[in-house]
Amino acid sequence: MTQTEASQTRVKSWSTLFKFITPHWRAIVGGMILAISAAAVSLAQPLIVQELINQAQATTSISVTLVLIGVGLVFVAAALQYGQALLMGRVSEDVVVGVRTSLIGRMLRLPIAEYHHRAPGDLVIRATNDTNSIRTAVAAGFVDAVGAVLTVGGAVVAMLIIDPLLTAIALTVLLATAWAVQHVGSRLQAAAHAYQSAVGRIGSLIDRALKGVTTIRAFNATDREEASIVAAVDSTRGAGIKLARAAAPFAPMNYLSTQLLLMVVFAIGGIRVASGELSIATLISFVLFLMIMAGPLGQVISAVAAMRMAAGGTQRIQEILDCPTEGQSDSNMNMSPRLCTPRQRPPRIQFNNVSLSVADRQILTDVSIEAEAGSITGIVGASGAGKSTLFSLLERFDEPSSGSIYFDGVDISTCSRESLRSQLAYVEQGAPILTGSVRDNLTLGAGPVGDEACWAVLDMVRLGSMLRTRQGGLDTRVGNSGVTLSGGERQRLAIARSLLAQRSLLLLDEPTSGLDSLNERILNDVLRDLRRTMTIIFTSHRAAAVGIADSVHVLEQGRVTATGQPEKLKSENAYYRELLGMGTSA
Numbered sequence: 061m062t063q064t065e066a067s068q069t070r071v072k073s074w075s076t077l078f079k080f081i082t083p084h085w086r087a088i089v090g091g092m093i094l095a096i097s098a099a100a101v102s103l104a105q106p107l108i109v110q111e112l113i114n115q116a117q118a119t120t121s122i123s124v125t126l127v128l129i130g131v132g133l134v135f136v137a138a139a140l141q142y143g144q145a146l147l148m149g150r151v152s153e154d155v156v157v158g159v160r161t162s163l164i165g166r167m168l169r170l171p172i173a174e175y176h177h178r179a180p181g182d183l184v185i186r187a188t189n190d191t192n193s194i195r196t197a198v199a200a201g202f203v204d205a206v207g208a209v210l211t212v213g214g215a216v217v218a219m220l221i222i223d224p225l226l227t228a229i230a231l232t233v234l235l236a237t238a239w240a241v242q243h244v245g246s247r248l249q250a251a252a253h254a255y256q257s258a259v260g261r262i263g264s265l266i267d268r269a270l271k272g273v274t275t276i277r278a279f280n281a282t283d284r285e286e287a288s289i290v291a292a293v294d295s296t297r298g299a300g301i302k303l304a305r306a307a308a309p310f311a312p313m314n315y316l317s318t319q320l321l322l323m324v325v326f327a328i329g330g331i332r333v334a335s336g337e338l339s340i341a342t343l344i345s346f347v348l349f350l351m352i353m354a355g356p357l358g359q360v361i362s363a364v365a366a367m368r369m370a371a372g373g374t375q376r377i378q379e380i381l382d383c384p385t386e387g388q389s390d391s392n393m394n395m396s397p398r399l400c401t402p403r404q405r406p407p408r409i410q411f412n413n414v415s416l417s418v419a420d421r422q423i424l425t426d427v428s429i430e431a432e433a434g435s436i437t438g439i440v441g442a443s444g445a446g447k448s449t450l451f452s453l454l455e456r457f458d459e460p461s462s463g464s465i466y467f468d469g470v471d472i473s474t475c476s477r478e479s480l481r482s483q484l485a486y487v488e489q490g491a492p493i494l495t496g497s498v499r500d501n502l503t504l505g506a507g508p509v510g511d512e513a514c515w516a517v518l519d520m521v522r523l524g525s526m527l528r529t530r531q532g533g534l535d536t537r538v539g540n541s542g543v544t545l546s547g548g549e550r551q552r553l554a555i556a557r558s559l560l561a562q563r564s565l566l567l568l569d570e571p572t573s574g575l576d577s578l579n580e581r582i583l584n585d586v587l588r589d590l591r592r593t594m595t596i597i598f599t600s601h602r603a604a605a606v607g608i609a610d611s612v613h614v615l616e617q618g619r620v621t622a623t624g625q626p627e628k629l630k631s632e633n634a635y636y637r638e639l640l641g642m643g644t645s646a
């Protein structure tokens with residue numbers, strides 16, 4: 061990244077930060093009113109003290125009422141500050157909720173290819189840790205800083221009235237401080253971004269290790285994984301030290317500027333008092349204003365530091381918010397109405413000369429497949445032939461490099477993904493099961509359905525009797541990613557989920573890979589029963605598994621090399637016979 065790009069990104073993350081803060085302007089204005097009131101009340105205090113000193117010098121006694129007013133004002137200022145802290149606590153929480161909501165919404169809608177290279181652990185850190193820095197910045201920074209700037213401004217005006225020369229000297233020191241804060245702040249933002257990225261890397265490595273814990277344990281690779289995570293943890297130490305180094309100048313800045321101010325004011329003020337140009341009461345009230353200014357000045361400096369740190373985290377949030385969502389192009393599209401309405405009739409599916417290349421690698425070449433309405437179509441091919449890729453194109457997770465796919469004659473690239481997917485039930489290869497209950501998994505695509513409908517599909521895939529013996533029934537927990545179910549049970553649960561969704565097109569990717577021969581026969585019976593109500597396409601690397609299909613397409617290295625009924629292929633196609641395990645002879 062060039063220096064100009066880096067500074068543009070920094071500016072953009074500032075504007076993002078403000079974009080999330082501005083919707084809460086009412087509460088922020090309320091907080092500011094409290095802050096200004098507290099500032100005004102504290103600014104009145106030196107005037108009261110000055111009046112009390114003048115009274116003491118003139119009459120050797122002081123007004124009790126004035127003393128009581130002074131003390132009362134201290135409590136009023138404290139109460140206002142308390143109210144402001146409460147209000148700002150709420151605002152900062154609301155701001156963080158806004159950031160998280162936008163971020164999570166975007167994270168779940170990125171194009172599928174985006175998840176291929178983004179580590180889930182890092183995304184989790186962005187949504188939790190990075191957004192946390194915004195809370196601190198808003199609570200401890202933004203509004204306090206605005207109130208504090210007003211207090212400093214008010215003090216400067218009062219000091220200007222008391223003594224313009226001393227004020228000019230004080231302003232010079234203040235401007236030098238502002239320059240230094242700005243200069244150090246941009247380094248702090250870059251360091252905060254680097255630190256958050258290092259924390260994100262730890263998150264992604266822990267996620268990888270926990271997801272693969274059984275494989276890691278089985279290969280005695282725990283030490284190896286631990287070493288790589290510890291190395292990442294060590295690297296955050298380096299980034300953390302750089303962050304601390306970038307933040308360190310902020311700590312003495314307030315002390316330095318206040319001490320310098322006091323020294324200069326006392327030196328010059330003292331000379332002017334000695335020469336009779338300035339009264340001692342005026343000098344004391346001037347110094348009191350300086351003291352009043354010191355606190356808010358420190359607040360402004362730490363607020364800038366907190367905002368800079370938050371902007372470092374916001375930069376990482378911005379990176380995700382800048383990614384287009386998968387459906388962004390759909391919303392601008394004149395969608396085909398035919399797929400937007402719910403339909404029960406099974407569709408005809410056509411792949412017309414579909415090719416796909418990824419990173420200069422040809423994955424599919426001129427694939428033409430037709431699945432008649434209400435038929436069962438089998439796709440058979442060796443591992444890596446491109447079977448799952450056909451389904452990811454049909455789901456529009458990816459787009460063909462050339463050619464088109466038609467759903468009942470409608471080019472699916474002209475439909476919104478949402479309307480297309482509302483017609484499809486997809487059982488992915490490996491049948492992913494979500495952490496949660498059997499019911500959660502079953503009803504994922506079905507919306508609210510009764511227990512009876514759930515048990516009916518579970519019975520169809522022969523899971524009903526097993527689950528009835530479990531205490532939880534439909535609410536039985538399936539563990540992380542369905543780990544407490546066997547591979548075949550996971551597969552059958554995924555099939556039951558797609559049946560419950562009642563879609564017009566059923567896509568099954570290697571549905572029989574985890575099934576024994578009895579369950580394979582049962583699945584075939586289920587598919588035969590569904591044949592006329594749904595169009596079914598399923599894949600397998602075993603030709604025997606597609607024996608029930610009305611028509612089979614043989615896929616070899618991304619090309620369809622034969623099409624026909626299973627019996628016809630068995631007698632005419634040598635490669636098909638090879639996939640049947642019958643050798644190459646006719």
Ligand SMILES: Nc1ncnc2c1ncn2[C@@H]1O[C@H](COP(=O)(O)OP(=O)(O)OP(=O)(O)O)[C@@H](O)[C@H]1O
Pocket residue numbers: 176418423441442443444445446447448449450489601
């Ligand atoms: N996202 C991707 N980026 C690059 N190449 C990919 C991607 N996804 C798949 N491939 C490649 O495309 C080819 C086809 O993959 P696909 O998953 O469709 O095969 P398959 O026929 O389903 O195999 P299997 O029977 O093993 O599941 C493979 O060579 C694979 O390495």
Ligand SMILES: [Mg+2]
Pocket residue numbers: 447448449489569
């Ligand atoms: Mg596959």
